[in-house]
Each structure stands twice: as structure tokens, then as C-alpha cells.
Amino acid sequence: MASATDSRYGQKESSDQNFDYMFKILIIGNSSVGKTSFLFRYADDSFTPAFVSTVGIDFKVKTIYRNDKRIKLQIWDTAGQERYRTITTAYYRGAMGFILMYDITNEESFNAVQDWSTQIKTYSWDNAQVLLVGNKCDMEDERVVSSERGRQLADHLGFEFFEASAKDNINVKQTFERLVDVICEKMSESLDTADPAVTGTKQGPQLTDQQAPPHQDCAC
């Protein structure tokens, strides 16, 4: 509840358009892996152990500072339950990046990752950026999916990989920020390789070469 008590936050900007650009992000994965919890941790810094399965879709808006830019994130939280699949997949096309989540204590949710990634391939644009997240890494005792398997699958699918915990606030912020960075990279790439302002031939690949980021290994 954002309430009167926030008022000390200071005078609001007269313009609400106080950001440089907007990214849309989608969180997908089986029901109960912790998508909603993950988003609530990130956006509100809150966590509740109670499980309330998401109905259809929901979203939160958060504006962050990244690389001297104010980026407004509209983060869509989808229902993992199959019965909402038609509605959730409708949102894939609008998303620039994805967080694909499984639960490290739930083998089945890990086995479903392949299917989810196929969904992305089918419904989303070709350069969709995906981060694979193994959530609930606070529950080490009940772990059934090793970090190694997670990493291998991520490599296989070409995604970056994090293990995280919405409960203990591990790697939550990092996941979102990394995704934003990856989208930014994709953005520069797409702008600098195929600039429609170029009418004739491209003069050389220098721009892209220099833009290509050193591929960091994102350990968690």
C-alpha cells in the first residue's frame, strides 16, 4: 500500500514521463515455482510464504537507473497453470525479455523448462532474451536439481543462468538487472547493424564489432 506516508518522498515530478525508455519483461514457468514471489520481492521487497496462484496475468511497474538511464520496467507475471495458457502466450509477443523460472526442489518444473523455451521460440520475437532462474535456492535440504544441471541446460538453450531465492532475496535484483543489460545490448546491436537510415551499403562492421560485449560468465 503506497499511502500518504510516502509523501515525504518529496515532491513528485510534474511529469510522470520521467524515464528514458520502457522495457517489457515476462516471467514464465510452472505454477508454484515462485514467479509472483520473485516479482514481489523485486518490486516491493516483500515475501509471503502463503501460495496464491496467479489468475491469468498481472504486472508491476518499476523504474530503475541503469547505465545513466531511467528505465521503466513493466514486468508481467504470468499464471503457470495450463488453463490460462491462451491468455499468457498472447503476451509473449510484447516482451523484450523473459525470466524462465523453475524450482530447484521440484524436478518436474525443471523438466518443463524445455517446453517453456519452445513456447518462447514459438510466440516471441527472434531475439528474445531469456534468463533461466532456478528459484528457492534457500531450500538446500530439499534440492533435487543441482546447480550443475541447471547450468548445463542453460548453456544448451543459450540462456544465461542464475540460482536465486525470492524468500532470502538472493540474486533477485541481479537477475532483473542482468536481463535489462542483455536487452540493452540487443538493442544497440539491432540499431547499429541494420540502421534503416543507411540507404546504400553498410560501410563496415566496425560498429557491431565494438558493440559486442565480452561474454561474461554470470556466476551466482
Added chain:
Amino acid sequence: MAEEANLHSLQELEREEILQVLYRDQTVRNIEEERIRKLKIHLQHLRWKGAKRVSQEYKEKSCARCQRILGLLLNRGAVCQGCSHRVCSECRVFLRRTQAWKCTVCFEDRNVKIKTGEWFFEERAKKFPTEGKRETAGAKLLQSYQKLSKISVVPPTPPPLSESQCSGSPGRLQELGQFKGFNKSMENLFLSVATHMKKLSKSQNDMTSDKQLLATGPRQCTGQSERRSQSDTAINVTTRKVRAPDILKPLNQESPKCPTNPVLKQEDLSSSPPPNTLFSGGLRHGSLISINSTCTEMGNFDNANVTGEIEFAIRYCFKTHSLEICIKACKNLAYGEEKKKKCNPYVKIYLLPDKSSQGKRKTGVQRNTVDPTFQETLKYQVDPAQLVSRQLQVSVWHVGMLTRRVFLGEVIIPLATWDFEDSTMQSFCWYPLGAKAEKYEDGVPPNYGELAVRAKLVLPGGPRKLQEAQEGTGDQPSSNGQLCLVVLGAKNLRVRSDGTLNSFVKGCLTLPDQQKLRLKSPVLKKQACPQWKHSFVFKDVTPSQLRQASLELTVWDQAVFGVSDRLLGGARLSSKEDPAGGTDSCSQSKLQWQKVLSSPNLWTDMTLILH
């Protein structure tokens, strides 16, 4: 049986929840569109500037951006990778962390692509070339829901009359049929409860385990709303049921007779000039206006010299559709009675353009202070879709002896781009009080009420034919259609001094060849908020004609002695550029009109502002 009912209500609950999300998304989108519109205008200006330069005679040895002469050895310039023009070193912008650069114009172009998200839409178009550029799932869902709900939820509002007159129109069932496949997800979500339930059980084989589904099912109907990203804990849900009679309700609902405004003094009635002078068609800014404004401002008032500030917060709950204005305090107000140093202030608000007494909310009166504290929350029930067309007017008044009122200042806030998602926008904020806004600010046309209509373009072949009709000459008899229009009703009209009207509507469709088709509704007597529910059918028109045509709807008050009818206001629908430069309400109705033309055989509801 009981179980089924339960499941059904769960279904409704789900729909409610998803709708809330869709409406919240709609405001986010509105804000984003506004931002992008501004960015695009900015780039256009830059382009124009650039164009001047490009059109100048090309000189090999000068910078394409600033015309500086380039040297043979020093400062020779270099070719921009974006536009292949040679530019000087001053007119280059280096990209972050690289040696690569672009000229100033190319850089700005790139910038705008980033800021508007254009880069993404271009990339996406590679895979989905037919996808509407900025079309979002949410917008589509909402659109089809609104259409569907009109057909299946609201009882057939257009009277049978219209249905029979539009003989070419397919029946409701067929209309429903057209939606099948139009939007699978909506179909699944809102239409077929039965299949939905089957799916529910089938889905358990898929990516989710039975165990989880069973476990989550029942809990769904209980506390899920707690976790919605709403900030509405303070909102009393019961307020929803106690809806004030409100202009914001859809107009096509049967509404109780509008109460006549009780404020008019007796002398107004007796001393009013003969109707033929007062109510003559041309008279728009004269005494009528003053009658009207006297009504809404509750009698005469004086003006104080405006000083001071007011502190309030604006919140909107997408769940209950409740708009809350929390009035906290004022400071440094002017004295209502300067000589006596007296001030008994209170705050009054309206959601413009509604200035009816039902749309008014007031705080209590504070006595003998120029720094009053109110701590009062004033509420409205407003549809999210309506918010964008509203302005919040917050004014401060002094109550003197003999209930004489003195205006102490006001603030007007357009809600169209108010970001209700942003929690910082919900905080309290001090706003400087201003003098009374001019009755009609420059460029803002006067608002003489609202007219609700429903329109449909009937084509014999259904939507598939539209393509052909658009591409063909438009003259084949097969593509001839008719424009059906149901004039539902009007509100906030400039009533006579007795608070009523004998009103009727004229429709005039001007075709590209200047041919005019005119129709008129019957007169509804003694009503302030007439509900004609009358249908106009313009026969034998083609979509291509309509795209060039304009439709004018005017509302009239029938003259008592038959001298001349009084024009109450009118609205114009056309997809052509408005030469006067469209105001927001114009461009909105233009969009709606385009929707009518582009979705044949479907009803589109519109609320037109009368000017």
C-alpha cells in the same frame, strides 16, 4: 448444482481480476503513448531542420550538418556511417564506450528509436510482419472483451427497430460467431464456461502436476486479491454498491430522470425574455451561458485575490473503479472577506466536463482560518476508460454571511496522463492555487454536453469483404452497405430555465460528392437527459465513400412558438484531417469513427462531446 454455481462465480471472479489488470495496463499504455507522441514530434522538428540543410546545394567541402567549410588537410571531416554525409568533428556523437560515432541527426534518430521502443517493433516485425505495430495483447483483450460484453452481457440496448432496419445485419449469434477464432484467448476466457471447465481437468497432464493444481484450486477463490499489485487496502468495498447517480455510468442505461437544478431563483423564470429571443439558434454565448454557469456555481459569488496553496493526493483503485481525492490542507489562503479578515474555507471538486450537481463533491467548512486542515477523502466511481477524458477541478471557497460565497482559487489537473501506477504520484502534494480558468481557454472548445451513440457499418459480406471493398473501386453493388447509427441519449445539455428540453437530433451525412443525406429523430418532450434510442440508417453507402465522408450530429431544442429551434450543440465524425487541428476529444472521436469503419457489422459505442 450448487457446485456449478460456485464454479461459475469463480469464473466471474477471474474475469474481474483480469479486467482490473487490463485496465491498469491501459493507463500505463496511455501514458506511454503520450510520451511517444511527444518524442515523435520532437524528432519531426529535428528532421525539418535537417531537411533544410539537405535541400541546400550539396557542397563537397562543407559539413552536412553545420555547413562549416572543411579543410583539405586539417579538419577534413568524415563520412557518417548512418547517412553517408561528410560531417565535421563537431557534429559527431560517439557511442557509449566505443570509437564509433554518428552524425547529430543520425544519433537523434537512433535515440528516438530507443526511447520509443521502435527498435523492438522493427525487430519483431521481421518475425510477425502482420502484427500491428504497437498493438499489445492487453489492448486486444480489452477491446474484444468490451465488444463481447456488449453483445452477451448487456441486454440488446438498440431497440428492435434498429435491428430490423439494418436488414443486412447479421443476427447476434452470427456476430458472436465472428469472434470465434478472432481472439482465441478471449473466447476461452470469457465465453465458454463449459469448455473451460473441461480444460481445467485436462490441463493437469501438461506442464503442471495434478497435485499442485488440486492444491491451488480452492484457495483461488479466497484471498488472492491480497496479492494483486494494488494499493487499495484503504478502500471501502461497500462504496462500490452505493453508487452515486453519476454521469460516468454508461449512458445507454436507463437512468432516472435528471433532477432539475433547484438553484434557479424564481425571478429567473418570470423575468426570462420571450423564448424566441432567448432560444434562437445563433445565441450561444449570451445569457444562456450565464444561466448555466449560475446553476453550477450555486448562485452568485465574489472573487478574492487568489493566494496560497492546497495539498491533496489523487489515487485510483482499478479494482473498485474508485477515484479518491484526499484533501489535506490549504495554506496562505486569501481572506474571503478582506475587510473583516474573515475566512471560512471549504473545498469543492468536479470531474470536468461534468459540472452537474451529482458530479460535485465538497468537504466540510473550516471556520476562521486561512490555513485550514481538512483531512477528507472525496470519492468518485469512474470507469478506467473514462478517466482519460476527465479533468479534476479542485476549487476553494469561502462561506460568508447569508451563505454568500467567495472564490478563493482553484487547480485543474488533467487525468489523461496521470500515472496511477506510480506510487509517487499517489503522494500528497502542494499545488499553487490559481485564478478561475477562463470559461473557454484558447483552443479548448466549449463543452455543451455529451451525446451517446452506437454505430455500425453493415456490409453484406461480413468482414472478409472489407478488404475487397477497400481495394476495389467501391462502386460494385456488392460492396454497398449501410451505416446504422443509434442515437442513444444525451446528458449535461444546456437546459431551459425550467430544467427541461424538447429535444431532437439531426444527422447529416455528407458524402465526398457533397451529396447530403439527412435524418431526424422524434422530439422527446420535457426531458433534461433525453434517451431517444432512435436509429438512423444511411443506405447505399460504400466504405470508401464513408472514409471521405463526414457525419454531423446536432442536438436541438424545439422552439416553443415554432420560431426557430435552438441549437444545443453538435459533434462531427470524420476520418479526414480536421483543418482546425484536432483537439483531444476530436481525435478521440476520430479514432472511434475509424473503428466503426474498420470493423464492419460490429457495434461501436461512442460518447461524443457536443461543441
